[in-house]
Each structure stands twice: as C-alpha cells, then as structure tokens.
Amino acid sequence: MYEKLKKYVKHYYTDDWEVYREVIPAEKLTQSKTYTIGIEQNNSNVRHYLCRMTRRTKVVSKSVEMVHISLLITCWLNEYDGLSFFKIFFYLSLIKHSPIFLIINKLETC
Numbered sequence: 001m002y003e004k005l006k007k008y009v010k011h012y013y014t015d016d017w018e019v020y021r022e023v024i025p026a027e028k029l030t031q032s033k034t035y036t037i038g039i040e041q042n043n044s045n046v047r048h049y050l051c052r053m054t055r056r057t058k059v060v061s062k063s064v065e066m067v068h069i070s071l072l073i074t075c076w077l078n079e080y081d082g083l084s085f086f087k088i089f090f091y092l093s094l095i096k097h098s099p100i101f102l103i104i105n106k107l108e109t110c
Contacts, residue, residue, distance in 0.1 A: 046074060 002023050011028055013035035014020045020029060076082040 045078060046071065 009028075011030065012020070012024050013030050013032070014024075015033060015036050016031045020031060073082075
C-alpha cells in the first residue's frame, strides 16, 4: 500500500506499530496517538452507526454501492448536522396545518 500512496502522501501519522517504521521512511513518519485519535474516533463512529461494517455473520452489505451510500448518509448525519433536518421535519409534521402534515396525511389515506 505504501508504494501506491507514496506519491500522494507527504507525511504519515500512525500509531506505534513497528511495521510502519520498517516500511515508511523516518522523515515522513510521525508515530503518536496524539495525531491518530481523531481518525480512530471517526472509524469507531462509522462502525457504530453502520453495523454492516462489523462481523460478516451478523449484518453485511453485499453491494459496494449500498456501503458507499450508507457511508454518505452517515457522514451527512454526523458531520453536516443532518439529524437536525429530520428533527425539524418531525416537529413540523406534528403541526396539523403545516404542509408536511397535510402531505403525510394525504399519503396515509391513499
């Protein structure tokens, strides 16, 4: 992988795994949890929200497209405050004379 990335990546921030020191030149490598904690936290959030990324015996997407779409939705919900959109939509749907409420009512009666 290093061979594929070396022309694109100027510096690598990794945890303290010995293999990185064997592959990546010292002048391009910084090994510290200080720089990787944000990435690890983001990976943890993705695994949490997308259980399809966990064990194959549990929940899994066989479609690469569905994994891609799920990652985009997760990013939108967590990084761009997409959840606020759904909260507003929900509260508006409770107001009897709002256009959203009328649309939902119309759909339910079909």
